[in-house]
Amino acid sequence: MVDSYKAHGRHLPPSKSTAASDVPTRILEEATRLFAARGFDGTSLSEIAGAVGIRKPSLLYHFPSKDALRRSVLEHMLSHWNELVPRLLKAATSGEDQYDALLRETVGFFTADPDRARLLVREALDRPDEIGALVQRHVRPWADVVCQHIRKGQAQGRVHPNVDPEAYVGQMINLIISSVATYKCIGDVAPRGVSPDEMRRRHILELCRVAKSSLFISPASATAQGRENGRENGRENGRENGRENGRAAR
Amino acid sequence: MVDSYKAHGRHLPPSKSTAASDVPTRILEEATRLFAARGFDGTSLSEIAGAVGIRKPSLLYHFPSKDALRRSVLEHMLSHWNELVPRLLKAATSGEDQYDALLRETVGFFTADPDRARLLVREALDRPDEIGALVQRHVRPWADVVCQHIRKGQAQGRVHPNVDPEAYVGQMINLIISSVATYKCIGDVAPRGVSPDEMRRRHILELCRVAKSSLFISPASATAQGRENGRENGRENGRENGRENGRAAR
DNA sequence: CCTACCGATCGGTAGG
DNA sequence: CCTACCGATCGGTAGG
Numbered sequence: 001m002v003d004s005y006k007a008h009g010r011h012l013p014p015s016k017s018t019a020a021s022d023v024p025t026r027i028l029e030e031a032t033r034l035f036a037a038r039g040f041d042g043t044s045l046s047e048i049a050g051a052v053g054i055r056k057p058s059l060l061y062h063f064p065s066k067d068a069l070r071r072s073v074l075e076h077m078l079s080h081w082n083e084l085v086p087r088l089l090k091a092a093t094s095g096e097d098q099y100d101a102l103l104r105e106t107v108g109f110f111t112a113d114p115d116r117a118r119l120l121v122r123e124a125l126d127r128p129d130e131i132g133a134l135v136q137r138h139v140r141p142w143a144d145v146v147c148q149h150i151r152k153g154q155a156q157g158r159v160h161p162n163v164d165p166e167a168y169v170g171q172m173i174n175l176i177i178s179s180v181a182t183y184k185c186i187g188d189v190a191p192r193g194v195s196p197d198e199m200r201r202r203h204i205l206e207l208c209r210v211a212k213s214s215l216f217i218s219p220a221s222a223t224a225q226g227r228e229n230g231r232e233n234g235r236e237n238g239r240e241n242g243r244e245n246g247r248a249a250r
Numbered sequence: 251m252v253d254s255y256k257a258h259g260r261h262l263p264p265s266k267s268t269a270a271s272d273v274p275t276r277i278l279e280e281a282t283r284l285f286a287a288r289g290f291d292g293t294s295l296s297e298i299a300g301a302v303g304i305r306k307p308s309l310l311y312h313f314p315s316k317d318a319l320r321r322s323v324l325e326h327m328l329s330h331w332n333e334l335v336p337r338l339l340k341a342a343t344s345g346e347d348q349y350d351a352l353l354r355e356t357v358g359f360f361t362a363d364p365d366r367a368r369l370l371v372r373e374a375l376d377r378p379d380e381i382g383a384l385v386q387r388h389v390r391p392w393a394d395v396v397c398q399h400i401r402k403g404q405a406q407g408r409v410h411p412n413v414d415p416e417a418y419v420g421q422m423i424n425l426i427i428s429s430v431a432t433y434k435c436i437g438d439v440a441p442r443g444v445s446p447d448e449m450r451r452r453h454i455l456e457l458c459r460v461a462k463s464s465l466f467i468s469p470a471s472a473t474a475q476g477r478e479n480g481r482e483n484g485r486e487n488g489r490e491n492g493r494e495n496g497r498a499a500r
Numbered sequence: 501c502c503t504a505c506c507g508a509t510c511g512g513t514a515g516g
Numbered sequence: 517c518c519t520a521c522c523g524a525t526c527g528g529t530a531g532g
Contacts, residue, residue, distance in 0.1 A: 023501090038291075038376070039289055039291055039292075039375070039376065040292075041288075041289055041291040041292040042289075042290075042291040042376070044525080044526065044527085045526085045527065045528085046525085046526085046527095054501070054502090055501075055502065055503085056527085056528085057501080057502070057503085057504095057528080057529080057530095058501050058502070060527085060528065060529085061501070064528095065527080065528075066527060066528090118375055121371060121375065121428070121432065122372075122375060124432045124434075124435045125289070125368055125371065125372060125431065125432065126288070126289065126292070128432070128434035128435050129434075131435045132434060132435050132437075132438040133438075135435055135436075135438045135439060136438050139439060140438070140439055140440060143439050143440055144440065147440060160463060162459060163456075163459070164452050164455065164456045164459075165440075166439060166440035166441075166444075166449075166452070167449070167452040167453045167455070167456035168456050168460065169439060169440065170436040170437070170439040170440065170453060170456075171425065171429060171436070171453060171456055171457055171460060173436065173439065174425070174428055174429050174432065174436045175421065175424070175425050175428075178371070178424055178425075178428035178432070179421060179424050179425075181374075181375065182371065182374045182375065182378070182424060182428070184374075184378035184379075184382060185374045185378050185381045185382050185385055186385075186420040186421070186423065186424045187382075187420070188382040188383075188385045188386050188390070189385060189389060189390055189393050189416060189419060189420040189423065190390060190393055190394065190397060190415075190416035190419065190420065191416075194416075199416075199417070202414050202416070202417040203417045203420060203421060205414065205417070206413075206414045206417035206418050206420075206421055207421055209412060209413070209414075209464070210418065210421060210460065210464040211464075213410060213463065213464040214459065214460040214461075214463040214464040273517090294509080294510065294511085295510085295511065295512085296509085296510085296511095304517070304518090305517075305518065305519085306511085306512085307512080307513080307514095307517080307518070307519085307520095308517045308518070310511085310512065310513085311517070314512095315511080315512075316510095316511060316512090
């Protein structure tokens with residue numbers, strides 16, 4: 001169905017006109033897209049090769065096996081994630097405004113390319129042990145930092161005393177990733193004529209409100225932050241994660 | 251690999267000794283389990299047939315195709331869900347205790363059989379349009395009722411005025427389902443020696459706290475509910491969803 | 501980076 | 517409910 005053994009001359013390969021990029025990178029990008037959309041088992045090497053404009057054996061020259069390609073896709077995404085971590089840690093200092101920046105950075109990473117969220121959720125279901133180890137290595141370090149700030153906030157009376165820091169952080173990460181991964185469906189809970197894009201924006205806003213409102217005692221999060229509608233919150237995908245936010249947190 | 255064309259005499263079929271149940275029901279159960287664990291594309295009809303103790307063509311006698319089996323699995327789960335809806339609507343009257351019961355009923359439905367959550371998340375990723383339509387039919391009606399109660403609570407000053415009811419309900423449903431579906435991974439965010447079961451219990455407790463704390467203005471949710479540890483919350487799977495809760499909400 | 505090809509397994513059917 | 521079998525497609529290799 002995909003390995004069409006004809007009509008593939010050097011002219012018009014199905015390239016997406018994504019400018020340059022070498023072949024291995026193109027393979028990684030198309031594999032990410034297809035794994036996220038159809039899953040690992042639901043995607044054939046021929047499909048990926050076809051999307052890149054080469055043939056299956058050529059793909060297997062760059063990546064020794066399908067599973068090796070899968071691991072490379074994960075590593076590729078993690079390298080993007082690691083670029084963000086320093087900024088995350090900088091934003092993780094206590095205070096509600098700083099926490100808002102931390103939330104927006106994290107949400108922005110996944111809304112900038114929802115495939116990241118879809119891929120992570122799929123892998124968490126398909127290979128929980130592997131993703132678990134990955135979470136331990138790449139998420140837990142700065143999650144621990146956030147937990148420390150939460151406990152400090154509790155000692156200072158700014159954070160609800162009954163927050164379970166580890167569980168709270170785990171649930172918020174879970175909420176961010178899965179809401180981006182499945183926003184096509186949760187938007188169907190209640191759109192009485194609201195556009196899908198508008199509903200998605202409202203979901204992101206509500207996510208941030210829930211995260212802060214359930215953390216801070218301060219009534220600030222319950223009044224100032226909520227109904228500021230026409231801001232640059234609904235970040236468009238395609239661009240790399242936002243770096244223009246975090247300043248104008250309110 | 252699975253269709254072992256030998257050693258399958260009437261004696262010792264790989265039945266799980268699950269007592270009675272007719273063959274179609276057994277097929278549905280094993281298909282649910284395998285689809286949830288490995289995904290639709292990652293599960294072969296031979297595997298399902300083997301788990302039931304029959305052969306692939308026999309399975310295709312009961313279900314005309316693999317896709318028909320998938321749809322039946324979804325319907326089978328929805329029939330269980332529909333049993334719960336009346337109780338849900340009864341619990342959906344306003345008030346924090348009633349809302350706590352609603353949360354526990356919903357959480358209990360998925361923790362009673364986490365495969366339900368895993369299956370839903372997988373289907374939402376694989377066939378978002380189909381699950382979207384399903385959400386519209388089976389979730390939106392009572393979600394609308396909950397939204398009405400939230401607005402009433404806002405009018406009475408018991409609920410945060412900046413809650414976006416539709417978005418809030420969508421995110422809470424999303425949070426419940428995905429946290430049950432991926433609890434094997436989010437538990438790895440921060441277990442410094444805590445057992446996985448204990449961490450799962452804390453995640454469920456924190457989920458309920460976040461849901462209430464971000465909704466109600468009342469400081470009750472910020473003090474009374476949090477640190478009551480040794481209750482019967484960590485419901486074991488295998489049994490049908492809980493009916494012993496909802497009474498002792500605090 | 502390609503053509504040609506491999507064994508294995510897939511969903512599904514014939515026929516009883 | 518079974519055996520036997522179908523064409524299609526899978527991941528991967530040989531060889532250039």
